[in-house]
Amino acid sequence: MKDANVKEKIQRLLISNAVPIIFVLLSAVAIPLSGFTPQYLIQEMMTRVARNSFLVLSLLIPILAGMGLNFGMVLGAMAGQIGLILISDWSVSGLPGMLLAALIATPIAVFLGWICGTVLNRAKGREMVTSYILGFFINGLYQLAVLYGMGKLIPIRKAELVLSRGYGIRNAINLQGIRHCLDDLIPLKIGDMSVPLATYLVIAAFCLFILWFQRTKLGQDMRAIGQDMAVADSAGIPVERTRIIAIIISTVLACYGQIIFLQNIGTMNTYNSHDQAGMFAIAALLIGGATVARATIGNVFLGVVLFHLMFVVSPMAGKQLIGQAQLGEYFRVFVSYGIIAISLALHAWKRQKDRERARRSLRGQAA
């Protein structure tokens, strides 16, 4: 009896951590194949964790509120990019520029988050697919604003930002002014490796914020809603309002996350950067072992490290193995999408099983 229990426990542990385990194994095979030095990989991971964690962390709060993965985080990313376009036009550089971008982007992100929350309240039970499509829809409006509005309705003075036809923003924007301004704020070198200390401090502060937030009244309300909307409602929690707040927070944080991400990259891909932000953040979170209903800060960091390890290693591994780097490139696209598909499916399957088990338990011992 006891043996069976232990076996079951191990089984359950393996199943619930299946995704990270698979990725650890995959990396264990791919790293030696790629031929990268450990030092290079550590430096690379250090940069990438600093670059991406904030975006991934922004997904946590909607999960707490039971709204699933917030595919609508691209809305926040778009808001951040609008802020960045404007400060590049005004030539405000360095940390003040970054802060100003965040300041401009915040009201836009709040507004977009409010729209997203309102829409999602009308699509309860299919938040994810709705927020996903909403991302596309707002992307259309974003393109309308940036490609046609800027330079026409919104004055843009710098010629190097504007397309040659006189309006619309160019495909790629050089963010030289704010490049690495947060990363290099507190210079720290360990051996040959530079550590973006200030970025880590911001991320740490944000982790503390999330931990604190979960203990506040609002955080507890969200958790209650995440567990059962009807019960929360009868307990007097304003369900719809709280859900909107959860999405607004997530959108604003995604906006800051995108600004941090782009200050590290240094160039902005006006019409694509935000799309990728959403997909990579979600894939990373899921690889870290999070599910649609439960995600912790640990999942975030584990996920970012594992996902980006694969990201760096797989093209080289593909080249060494088959002689085509392109293959590794496709492999990594496949893995990002495949992992989202598998984790979503596993979660839905588990939920269905749980429901069946709950129904069976009502029938009593007879069966």
Add this chain to the structure above:
Amino acid sequence: MNDKLRSFIEAAGWPRVIIGLFLLSLFVAAPFVGVRVDTSLSDTLVRVGMNGVMVLALVPMVQSGCGLNFGLPLGIIAGLVGAVTSIEMDVRGLPGFLVAMAIAIALAVVLGYAYGLLLNRVKGDEMMIATYVGFSSVALMCMAWLLLPYKSPNMIWGYGGSGLRTTISVQGYWLKVLSDFMSFNVGPYFYFPTGMFLFFALMCFLMWAFFKTKTGTAMTAVGSNPEFARACGIDVDRMRIVSVVLSTVFGAIGILVYQQSFGFIQLYMGPFYMAFPAVAAILLGGASVNKASLLNVIVGTFLFQGILTMTPSVINSIMQTDMSEVIRIIVSNGMILYALTRKVQVKR
């Protein structure tokens, strides 16, 4: 008269009326900005024929309660494999097209069955998972296109000598085998692809006839009330699998019809977003997440493709800018969004 108008608008739904009027105004405005109406109409009809079957493919899954098939790329991939294999076998003309179709259908049945098994385990979350099943299968096939041992010099990269090209011409094989069957021209500008429309009509008829059979009725019952269907002794899971297989098969046929008219097979990331226009079209035609009819398919495809054809030419001539892509994004995703948020409202 007023009552009649009101009841018509109610039956058709506001979005369709608005889009319909918008399309009509585009057609009216066309001659004034130097765009020929007959050319535009012909283009619209050709596009309707090209995309119709793919839109039709969404019907079974909606009817069986599996939601909108965002996993359509899976069926499309089956069609692509059929297409490249038929070229590899060097069968030309109509036989080539039929060979492509046979291979595509066989593969689609297998893929659709597996896909159906998966969707049965994730009831309630089908749409999100379907999206990512579609995406990941496209990405998987990207690797496969590089590695599969196809040899025909018309399809592989000139250098290196392996791996399929991103676009493959079907010229000389089965370009327009359906479209040009009994096609006719009116004046120099209007071309009507009769064969393609006959084929589309045949597909619609098959779908209609299917829903009149016992299986088809059972499928609709599963979609409208699964508990009731189960109580009637219908195997719910089996019906759902049948609907998914059917949808995947129609998707595969749909892409072949598309390619024979378009003239090119688009591999790699080509099929990536192909589910979205189809979904937008059927929703524009008045389907909801859990109910769709053939009328929705035909009306929706015409409206959607009409807007796609007309906006670039007309709007661009009026405003001197190329806004069609942005308009397309906003209209199609706005439509999907509207459908996703609508059902709850009705329930209340």
